[in-house]
């Protein structure tokens with residue numbers, strides 16, 4: 001039997017030019033994440049992930065125009081949301097269904113021609129922001145808000161969500177958060193997207209599958225649970241007793257640990273600083289202080305460091321974003337990476353079909369049901 005690598009740890013399953021994690025440093029197409037987070041717009045990062053180079057002014061303007069053009073959804077999507085609202089589904093469940101539903105309105109959904117795919121990536125990237133924002137509004141009994149062509153992608157998302165123009169500080173913070181979550185080499189959901197389209201299935205199927213993968217608490221679902229943990233803890237004084245109990249029960253602490261980073265997640269420092277600033281501005285510093293105390297104890301007791309999900313939770317919470325939208329927002333950002341992985345997979349496809357070591361029973365004979 002060949003050696004089993006549980007969770008495919010350390011297995012090289014693809015070649016990519018989209019992003020890399022080398023010596024605990026994350027780069028997108030060769031650009032350090034620090035450089036991009038400090039300087040870029042999320043739209044430039046989308047273009048970079050799809051084309052392996054930054055856009056010039058004209059290309060960026062064209063991309064923004066297309067994104068804006070695709071942001072409006074069919075009225076049938078909004079009425080569909082009303083059904084989900086009656087069923088009280090989680091926004092990630094609603095997103096998984098509605099991303100799939102988007103294909104109904106794209107007559108070329110199954111066209112995997114190389115020339116057609118980049119446009120589909122832009123289309124899905126535009127619509128996923130509108131899906132998350134308008135689902136949130138419809139379930140609150142509010143009218144969806146149409147995008148504003150003068151706003152960036154980050155600003156438009158917040159505008160469509162809340163119906164008010166966001167502040168410059170919010171736009172800057174949200175733009176950075178979108179960049180930081182945009183891609184991460186062969187993470188579970190990107191691999192899911194690649195597996196899905198490697199059968200030559202369509203891009204909507206790949207993104208639907210990826211949303212399903214991101215939803216889990218060991219992946220993107222961790223950020224919402226970080227916020228539940230902070231609320232369960234409730235005060236700075238309760239951090240230690242809460243963690244002692246969690247350690248005794250061998251509970252996983254959400255927002256800590258990583259398969260690849262063992263010396264810390266390079267994205268966490270930005271989110272930590274954003275969390276410090278925004279919790280202070282909104283009078284919720286105790287949430288930040290609790291987070292720092294949790295991180296200190298986790299490092300000391302378990303050698304575990306915060307990942308991207310830990311401080312992003314308090315950042316989004318302080319922006320007034322409902323907690324169950326944290327993971328859908330992660331999906332909005334990660335769609336840039338997922339679509340890039342789908343483009344790359346389909347540009348040089350071979351079906352992904354590994355093997356399994358069979359460890360079940362052998363040499364059995366069928367028994368009639370009455371004999372069982």
Ligand code: COA
Pocket residue numbers: 007217218219220222251252253254255256257258259260302304307308309
């Ligand atoms: N809390 C407590 N213990 C943790 C932990 C956490 N968040 N993350 C890892 N550990 C422990 C494991 O229990 C395991 O201990 P053991 O060897 O005594 O069994 C050890 O550290 C190794 O962890 P493992 O689960 O094998 O790592 P992995 O590479 O399979 O999983 C994660 C990586 C991210 C799934 C894992 O760290 C985790 O579940 N984190 C919490 C969820 C999360 O924040 N996900 C977002 C990722 S960006």
